[in-house]
Amino acid sequence: MNFPCTGCGACCRALPAASALNRGDGVCRHHDAVTQRCTIYAERPLICRVDDLYRERLAGQVTRRVYYLLQAQACVALDASNSGMPLEMARQLVMEEGTALSPVDPDSDLEAMASLPPEEAAQGLEQVMTAVQPLL
């Protein structure tokens, strides 16, 4: 899975207060305000690497679907221009897992896959936060 990050930089400008990367105003000390890019991209910490974080800390605890959809939802909440991301994630999951879509209405299957029931989302979020807390 390759998370389809748009490079909007919104997550780098909304860090938790406790993050060691936070320069004090929620913005990462490695964020370039002009380009909106990361100045240490190749060496950025694990918490900034969506795919590596899953492989190294969350696989086996949270399903790929829940993890990636939670991440996509967070990107949408941070920047509305990422609104197509949950559907894109559902598309990638279907392709990689070989899930059969309804020949009559494949779009509605994808839309259903792209939404997380609140209970599943809350449980997944708790698992993700427990795993990433030590990395903040």
Ligand code: SF4
């Ligand atoms: S908010 Fe999401 S899409 Fe934007 S840079 Fe961060 S991970 Fe990428």
Ligand code: SF4
């Ligand atoms: S290290 Fe780079 S990717 Fe991580 S929050 Fe800072 S600017 Fe963003």
